[in-house]
Amino acid sequence: MARVNTLLFLVTVALTVVAVIDCLATERDRVQHFPRGAWLVLVIVCPLAGAIAWFRAGRAAPGAGRPAVPGWAVVPAAPIGPDDDPEFLRMLAEKIRNR
Template sequence: MLYFGGFFGVLALGLWLFCLIDVITTDDGDARNLPKVAWLLVVLFFPLVGSITWLVAGRPVRAVARPRAHERAAPGFPEYDRPGRSAAVDAEADAEFLRRCRERAEEQRRKAREAGGERG
């Protein structure tokens, strides 16, 4: 019976330390129901009850768990993922657009060469 009490004490101490560190490392605005300082005092002065209460009512809810290192995808390009972004669906229209872009670029280069030749 003495071993069970010692085991329970070590378990309660571990829970208290975990919750104490968790309260301290939580951002000020993320704690629920009470300000962070109040949660710190509750966990400090009421170790077992305060720790359980912190876990149930005070700890921030993490909406999305962080992926593990091997599950992380390569960083993408968010400008391509935004809703409403148009993508080429017609190959002919896309080719026509690119042809017009090349023609416009050539026209701008020609004008720049002509303007440069007139100055010199």
Template sequence: MLRILTFVLPLALWVWAFIDCLTTPEDEVKHLPKVVWVIIVLLFPLVGSIAWLVAGKQRGVLRTGAADGYGSDGHGAGGYPEGGRPRGGRPLAPDDDPEFLASLKKNNNEHEDMLKQWEADLRRRENELRGKEDPEEGRKS
């Protein structure tokens, strides 16, 4: 069992560090360019993974830019600056992004307008067909 853990734990650490390195935005990578960190983690699995965890990425309070959790704009750690985006520059979830919500409303309005046009076109076509059928029925009688 111990032999398996000595193999599995470093492998899990290496995979986690590699994926974390790949998914970390460029502006949160410290000391070296992101590509160099990826190469280090790949070529030196155990040492590179530990180095990435220790020195490669801004973590915790350092990422917010202030020790007390408040930025220069006065928002708390949970508050967003103007634009509804966290300090990292990306929304946490689509429903937290005002631009995304506005685009949904715009798409919804466009689809409603298109549906109204289709319904009007369908009514017009039905009326045209009824108009053509009525005179023919009148001739037959």
């Protein structure tokens, strides 16, 4: 039984350390719901629940469709379709004018 308790303790410590490092390394605009300092306090004071909360709700998922900071717009990396591509629209307008 002591081995299981030791293993659970080590897993909790490892998860807490990884969550603290990840919280410190995450870019400021990807931290959600609370400020970074509040997340650090939550992870340290409540190691297991805080770490799980951080990984589930504290940071925006890579490529998330909504902005991490309210009021900020998500800028697409590239045009989604031809009607969103200004170069394509310019070329199409020139073709129509040259007919």
